[in-house]
Amino acid sequence: MxxxxxxxxxxxxxxxxxxxxxxxxxxxxxxxxxxxxxxxxxxxxxxxxxxxxxxxxxxxxxxxxxxxxxxxxxxxxxxxxxxxxxxxxxxxxxxxxxxxxxxxxxxxxxxxxxxxxxxxxxxxxxxxxxxxxxxxxxxxxxxxxxxxxxxxxxxxxxxxxxLSAYDLDEVAEILDLYAGRLSLELDSNAKKELATACRGVPRNALQLLRHLRDLSVVSQRKGAIDGALVKRALEGLGIDSYGLDPVDRLVLTALAKKGRALGLRTLSLLVGEEESALAEVNEPYLVQMGFLELTPKGRVVTSEGCAAVGLPPPDSPPSLL
Ligand SMILES: Nc1ncnc2c1ncn2[C@@H]1O[C@H](COP(=O)(O)OP(=O)(O)OP(=O)(O)O)[C@@H](O)[C@H]1O
Ligand SMILES: [Mg+2]
Incomplete structure (x- = not known):
């Protein structure tokens, strides 16, 4: 085994x-x-x-x-x-x-x-x-x-x-379980950074830990993995402090810029990602984070979602500056 x-x-x-x-x-x-x-x-x-x-x-x-x-x-x-x-x-x-x-x-x-x-x-x-x-x-x-x-x-x-997304405590437990099996030691900051980046999904925990293991083997690192190393690793993967990946950010940006509700198909064409991946992977997390709403008219970005990608909310008046 x-x-x-x-x-x-x-x-x-x-x-x-x-x-x-x-x-x-x-x-x-x-x-x-x-x-x-x-x-x-x-x-x-x-x-x-x-x-x-x-x-x-x-x-x-x-x-x-x-x-x-x-x-x-x-x-x-x-x-x-x-x-x-x-x-x-x-x-x-x-x-x-x-x-x-x-x-x-x-x-x-x-x-x-x-x-x-x-x-x-x-x-x-x-x-x-x-x-x-x-x-x-x-x-x-x-x-x-x-x-x-x-x-x-x-x-x-x-x-x-x-099955629903795992909460941060459960993700931390899963990280402990698999870090132990990979003989990786994580300090508390490292664990915190990683827990968010997992998006409540155990498979992500495993993948991120394997990636960190590889980085620490290659750099011949000794001792516990700290928050700074995790941050660098996540940056390298394009994952931000909300746990958003590049596709998530493209989705939010497309919706914020269009300024109206969009269907899955349109969104898929705009961001260049399969509809199934958007619906199964990206959207559930964006909804979970309160960045996206699924309405009868289509997908709508929230003002928090706009803020997460550094854009003004779609219905805000144009800036006077
Ligand atoms: N609750 C859990 N505790 C510990 N490890 C878990 C847990 N859930 C999943 N895992 C680990 O996460 C990985 C993914 O789990 P699994 O393959 O069962 O997901 P799945 O829901 O079948 O995904 P998919 O829809 O892609 O088939 C596995 O390596 C599994 O060991
Ligand atoms: Mg499966």
Whole structure:
């Protein structure tokens, strides 16, 4: 087991108390009833721990996990092999389930409801429908874009669990955990600077720590990492004291300069970043920071958001100077 394997148990998994509590109840209930775990959908921004939780749950249940993803399943037939390989109680984990093609999604419904999978054997007039029966299994989906999941699919999950951004204390705990594993020592200023830059996302904590490890190895640095080194490292990565990255700043600047609400597509063209990245990574953080509002008319920058990029609020009168 490598030093960077994900937390293996709930005890090592920091934060998300509500989600963890729910999962523990579900697991205990399933085990008492001797049934597979209910179908679960894990929702949340990239890097918050969806995949990690899926593995912890599977381990706790003592079953196997088969992992695939929405874009990997291009046609209904792709499901056949994976579904028929599931043993009783196993978990089928579909990552990015919002990207499941329609035909595959529809083939999944009888699998969930009737433990059946229909395949067409042969061609032309001689073709016939063969119904394969499946072992009872648990469908676990993960998504960064719940709004893109169809109602029928959503309704087939017994629980939808939402992971939210980690608060600064939890991020500090995560930084401690992984700094220890990387044999990095952080002084309190370093930890503070880093905690903001993580934007409440554990994966960012890991990436930033690895970057600091590399810097300190290359510069043959001895002793604890201090705030000044972290600041320099963050500057090098284009991350400012709010934790904003260059794309975040482009978004705020574009909105402040246009002075009106913009749709995701327009924004994507203006800043030269994929719509999905903007919606999954940048916007949630900007909203969390109170720099951006999602309104029915589109994205709107707040006056705090303008201030963060050193611009006047869009509706302020022109300066007299
Ligand atoms: N609560 C946590 N405590 C400790 N480490 C965590 C926690 N959540 C996530 N991590 C670590 O952060 C990294 C990212 O987590 P994970 O891969 O589970 O995110 P994800 O939600 O599946 O992201 P994506 O949407 O990109 O697939 C992993 O290395 C994991 O070990
Ligand atoms: Mg994942």
């Amino acid at each position: 490598g030093a960077f394997d994900r937390p293996q148990d709930f005890e090592d998994f920091i934060g998300q108390e509500n989600v963890v509590d729910t999962l523990e109840v579900k697991i205990a209930s399933a085990q008492k009833r001797g049934r597979p775990l209910d179908h679960l959908l894990l929702q949340g921004r990239p890097g918050l721990g969806k995949t990690t939780l899926a593995y912890i749950v599977t381990r706790q249940m003592g079953v196997q996990i088969k992992v695939t993803s929405g874009p990997a399943l291009t046609k209904a037939g792709d499901l056949a092999a994976i579904l028929t390989s599931l043993e009783e109680g196993d978990v089928l984990f579909i990552d990015e389930i919002h990207r499941l093609p329609k035909a595959v999604e529809e083939a999944l419904y009888p699998a969930i409801e009737d433990l059946a999978f229909d395949v067409i054997v042969g061609k032309g007039p001689g073709a016939r429908l063969l119904r394969l029966s499946l072992n009872p299994f648990t469908l676990m989906g993960a998504t960064t874009r719940i709004s893109l999941i169809s109602k029928p699919l959503r309704s087939r999950f017994t629980s939808i669990l939402r």
